[in-house]
Amino acid sequence: MNTLILKTTSRFLFTLLLLLSVFLLLRGHNEPGGGFIGALVAVGAYALFALAHGLSAARKLLPLPPLRLVGWGLLVALVSALVAFFLDKPLMTGVWFSLFGVKIGTPVIFDIGVYLTVFGALLSAIFGLEETADRTPEEAS
Amino acid sequence: MTLAIISAFLGALLAPLVYRWLGSLAGWGLAFLPLSLTVYFASLLPTVIAGNAVRHSAAWVPTLSVNFSFYLDGLSLLFALLITGIGTFIVIYTGGYLKGHPDLGKFYLVLLLFMASMLGLVLADNIVTLFVMWELTSLTSYLLIGFNHTEFRSRRAATQALFVTAGGGLALLAGLILLAGMGGSWEISELLTKGEVLREHPLYLGSLVLVLFGAFTKSAQFPFHFWLPNAMEAPTPVSAYLHSATMVKAGVYLLARLQPALGGTEVWSSTLMAFGLATLLTGATLTFRHTDLKRLLAYSTVAALGALVFAIGMVPLTGYYGAVGFATFLLAHSLYKGGLFMAAGAVDHEAGTRDINQLSGLFRVMPITGVAVVLAALSLAGLPPVLGFIGKEVLYLASLQAAPVWMIGLAVLGFAVGATLALILSVPFFRGPPPAEVHEGPPSLWLGPLVLAGLGLLVGLFPGLYNPLADAVATAVKGAPASYHLKLWPGFNLALLLSLLTVAVGVGLYFLYPRLQAWMAKDPVPGPENAYVALLRGLMGLAARAERLLQSGSLRAYLVWVFGGLSGLVGLALLQSGTLPWPSQTAVVNPAKAVLMALMLLGALLVLRLRSHLGMVVGVGIVGAGVALLFLLQNAPDLSITQFLVETLTAILIALVLLQIRNIGEVPRGRWLDKAVALLFGGIVTLLMLGMLTEPMEHHLSNFFAQKSLPEGFGRNIVNVILVDFRGLDTFGEITVVGLAGLGVYALLKRLRREGKP
Numbered sequence: 001m002n003t004l005i006l007k008t009t010s011r012f013l014f015t016l017l018l019l020l021s022v023f024l025l026l027r028g029h030n031e032p033g034g035g036f037i038g039a040l041v042a043v044g045a046y047a048l049f050a051l052a053h054g055l056s057a058a059r060k061l062l063p064l065p066p067l068r069l070v071g072w073g074l075l076v077a078l079v080s081a082l083v084a085f086f087l088d089k090p091l092m093t094g095v096w097f098s099l100f101g102v103k104i105g106t107p108v109i110f111d112i113g114v115y116l117t118v119f120g121a122l123l124s125a126i127f128g129l130e131e132t133a134d135r136t137p138e139e140a141s
Numbered sequence: 142m143t144l145a146i147i148s149a150f151l152g153a154l155l156a157p158l159v160y161r162w163l164g165s166l167a168g169w170g171l172a173f174l175p176l177s178l179t180v181y182f183a184s185l186l187p188t189v190i191a192g193n194a195v196r197h198s199a200a201w202v203p204t205l206s207v208n209f210s211f212y213l214d215g216l217s218l219l220f221a222l223l224i225t226g227i228g229t230f231i232v233i234y235t236g237g238y239l240k241g242h243p244d245l246g247k248f249y250l251v252l253l254l255f256m257a258s259m260l261g262l263v264l265a266d267n268i269v270t271l272f273v274m275w276e277l278t279s280l281t282s283y284l285l286i287g288f289n290h291t292e293f294r295s296r297r298a299a300t301q302a303l304f305v306t307a308g309g310g311l312a313l314l315a316g317l318i319l320l321a322g323m324g325g326s327w328e329i330s331e332l333l334t335k336g337e338v339l340r341e342h343p344l345y346l347g348s349l350v351l352v353l354f355g356a357f358t359k360s361a362q363f364p365f366h367f368w369l370p371n372a373m374e375a376p377t378p379v380s381a382y383l384h385s386a387t388m389v390k391a392g393v394y395l396l397a398r399l400q401p402a403l404g405g406t407e408v409w410s411s412t413l414m415a416f417g418l419a420t421l422l423t424g425a426t427l428t429f430r431h432t433d434l435k436r437l438l439a440y441s442t443v444a445a446l447g448a449l450v451f452a453i454g455m456v457p458l459t460g461y462y463g464a465v466g467f468a469t470f471l472l473a474h475s476l477y478k479g480g481l482f483m484a485a486g487a488v489d490h491e492a493g494t495r496d497i498n499q500l501s502g503l504f505r506v507m508p509i510t511g512v513a514v515v516l517a518a519l520s521l522a523g524l525p526p527v528l529g530f531i532g533k534e535v536l537y538l539a540s541l542q543a544a545p546v547w548m549i550g551l552a553v554l555g556f557a558v559g560a561t562l563a564l565i566l567s568v569p570f571f572r573g574p575p576p577a578e579v580h581e582g583p584p585s586l587w588l589g590p591l592v593l594a595g596l597g598l599l600v601g602l603f604p605g606l607y608n609p610l611a612d613a614v615a616t617a618v619k620g621a622p623a624s625y626h627l628k629l630w631p632g633f634n635l636a637l638l639l640s641l642l643t644v645a646v647g648v649g650l651y652f653l654y655p656r657l658q659a660w661m662a663k664d665p666v667p668g669p670e671n672a673y674v675a676l677l678r679g680l681m682g683l684a685a686r687a688e689r690l691l692q693s694g695s696l697r698a699y700l701v702w703v704f705g706g707l708s709g710l711v712g713l714a715l716l717q718s719g720t721l722p723w724p725s726q727t728a729v730v731n732p733a734k735a736v737l738m739a740l741m742l743l744g745a746l747l748v749l750r751l752r753s754h755l756g757m758v759v760g761v762g763i764v765g766a767g768v769a770l771l772f773l774l775q776n777a778p779d780l781s782i783t784q785f786l787v788e789t790l791t792a793i794l795i796a797l798v799l800l801q802i803r804n805i806g807e808v809p810r811g812r813w814l815d816k817a818v819a820l821l822f823g824g825i826v827t828l829l830m831l832g833m834l835t836e837p838m839e840h841h842l843s844n845f846f847a848q849k850s851l852p853e854g855f856g857r858n859i860v861n862v863i864l865v866d867f868r869g870l871d872t873f874g875e876i877t878v879v880g881l882a883g884l885g886v887y888a889l890l891k892r893l894r895r896e897g898k899p
Contacts, residue, residue, distance in 0.1 A: 024782075028858060028861045029855070029858055029861055029862065029865075030856055031858055032779045032782060032860075034779070034860070034861040036783065036864070037782050037783055037786060040783070040786035040790060041786060044786065044789055044790060044793075047790070047793050066883070067883065067884065070880040070883055070884070073876065073880070074876065074877060077873055077876060081870075092866075092869045092870055092873075094854060094855065094866050096855060105855060107856070107862070107866045107869065108865075110865045110872075110873075111864075113876070117876040117879055117880050118876065120880070121879045121880050121886075122790065122879075122883070124883045124886065125882075125887070126793060126794065126797065128886060128887055129794065129798060129800075129890065130797055131890070131894070132894055133800040133801055
């Protein structure tokens with residue numbers, strides 16, 4: 001797609017949406033939001049950017065390939081669940097501690113794991129589909 | 142003791158790293174793990190021999206009375222020493238045998254994981270712990286048999302072993318759960334004291350059959366014996382360790398462990414003796430079909446496992462002979478068979494062949510291996526002055542007390558093949574000229590066979606060394622104090638006469654062997670393996686037919702199956718309940734909601750009328766957005782946001798999928814089946830919703846979460862606290878599914894792209 005309006009606005013929207021996504025993730029414990037919702041917003045941001053600027057440009061904005069993010073997400077969630085186990089409490093009991101004056105708990109870390117997993121899995125599907133979609137018409141012609 | 146098991150598992154996980162540091166010396170380095178465990182268990186010998194069991198217990202899932210509880214008595218200790226002791230030499234041997242193999246690090250990992258699980262199995266007191274370890278040994282055995290995974294034969298043998306042993310494992314699980322229910326305890330040590338309750342319970346026979354099924358498949362008893370010789374596709378260290386000395390004895394261990402609880406009935410003794418004898422004879426007979434060293438040893442292992450099961454069957458019928466004979470023969474077999482397997486591997490490694498007809502004059506070039514083979518073969522033949530002789534002697538004494546004459550005759554025949562095999566194995570070392578350019582292997586290859594065979598000789602010459610432990614083992618198997626003075630020279634008695642007869646028959650059979658072998662190898666007799674193959678083929682055929690029916694490849698057909706099936710089932714349930722649910726009070730619809738609902742209805746109708754696929758996506762989107770707005774009006778912002786986002790992404794995904802389909806054209810008219818199914822499904826869901834409204838709203842759960850969310854979950858957003866805290870485990874399962882679905886999509890698309898390429 002090649003429209004100037006989309007190309008220009010998508011840059012701002014991408015940043016704003018990503019900010020919104022992290023905002024939703026972090027406030028999720030107390031206000032509407034959370035890892036799942038945040039991840040969906042982030043996927044929307046990347047899908048929009050890929051639509052406007054192409055797939056490779058969107059891929060460059062990712063720290064890791066989407067499926068690697070899935071692995072990290074599951075690992076983060078698992079580790080957060082195991083913390084209580086090593087403190088001799090039942091698995092997944094919330095453990096809260098304070099880091100630089102900010103209250104952090106394992107449920108929040110678990111939510112970050114959810115965020116990464118959902119984000120990676122969905123984005124991998126969308127990027128994959130877009131990649132094949134880009135290629136198919138040329139081959140068909 | 143728990144620490145010992147945990148350190149075994151941790152050590153296994155570190156093995157690939159150790160291999161990377163030490164390279165070809167890793168075998169010697171890693172052997173310190175089993176060696177130190179051997180020393181640890183040996184240090185417990187005085188306690189156990191004095192009659193004190195060692196226990197340790199840690200809670201695992203206390204609400205289900207599942208504990209990491211371990212229990213060490215004579216029987217467990219003998220197995221633990223065998224596992225760690227032979228394991229030490231196997232690890233050293235692996236370093237020499239698989240030197241330079243690219244996957245050696247992985248091999249050490251799985252081998253040591255097996256050792257840890259096997260240790261857990263023989264020490265476990267809790268039924269669930271025992272079962273988990275049991276399955277872990279099946280899994281590691283699968284990985285080790287299939288180690289050469291590029292070979293079809295390895296993969297087939299590995300799958301076969303897994304199917305047979307894991308299938309038996311399922312039966313075992315059912316049997317153990319029954320036992321726990323009948324005896325009212327999940328701890329084996331407590332079940333052992335409730336033997337009378339168990340034996341008189343109406344479910345006794347059922348649980349016995351299930352447990353026996355599990356034990357027989359694991360220990361390769363007839364008619365499940367066929368997987369064991371096929372498992373010889375594994376590298377030799379695996380055959381020596383898992384498939385002769387330890388894992389295949391897990392079934393035997395379980396039977397011996399449960400003997401005080403389940404034994405003592407007519408059905409117990411007759412079943413075990415019949416199956417044991419049948420296995421002994423099957424193994425002995427099929428030995429004659431082969432010339433391959435490992436196959437020969439494998440069938441002899443089958444025979445020995447049969448003899449052990451036979452011995453357990455005799456335990457309740459004899460004073461102490463049965464139990465002591467079991468204890469002695471078990472040790473003797475593990476020592477000589479482990480040694481023989483390793484020696485066979487060393488010969489294969491150095492001479493390049495395992496066919497006994499092509500081996501000759503090996504003693505002159507491989508003298509140390511030769512000494513080990515001769516010593517082990519003496520034990521196999523049951524000749525003095527080695528342990529195998531004593532073991533067989535006590536077993537004969539037991540069968541003279543407990544078995545009818547015809548059974549004794551068949552047992553003599555079965556043991557005679559041991560003597561034949563001993564000759565078959567030793568002769569190539571002395572007959573004919575030595576082969577050129579074959580020499581003794583490195584110490585790692587001959588140390589294990591030599592030490593194991595030497596131990597057999599040492600204990601044979603001084604049986605007093607083993608006597609205290611043998612008594613402790615016998616006491617555990619018998620369930621009552623049992624002791625017997627082991628002697629190398631028992632004096633002239635009937636058992637000695639039987640031994641002489643055994644050797645004579647064995648030597649006679651040796652001279653028949655070449656002709657028998659040629660005759661039997663010509664056309665193999667159909668056996669239980671054919672039934673296994675037929676079963677597997679039938680299963681595959683059924684799966685293929687089901688796939689053709691259900692997985693036709695048409696997306697529309699899938700949806701018709703899913704929605705049609707769901708509506709059919711729910712509809713049936715609604716019909717059976719007889720009443721049509723209808724709420725008594727009518728809900729008040731305010732104007733805002735009315736407008737929204739009208740919009741949604743419009744969207745739905747649009748979908749029905751439109752001929753463009755993209756248009757339909759938009760129509761469905763209108764309905765979804767309407768639902769999201771309704772959620773918002775009902776004060777459910779979380780749901781509403783999620784619904785909006787899911788709608789958006791679904792639209793993107795569908796649009797991307799539609800782009801892939803070439804020449805999509807217009808949506809054709811008609812398709813009445815689809816419309817009918819859609820209408821049916823919608824109607825059923827509506828009925829269900831109405832049904833829910835007729836029930837009074839239950840506030841119990843929502844109140845609970847509303848109250849506990851802030852004080853216990855430290856969050857004001859109840860939905861989120863439920864997701865990440867109260868029901869966190871569910872969420873973890875869900876994101877795992879999401880991740881796997883992502884992987885699946887990736888793999889599918891990747892394949893699509895590859896096929897799309899010219």
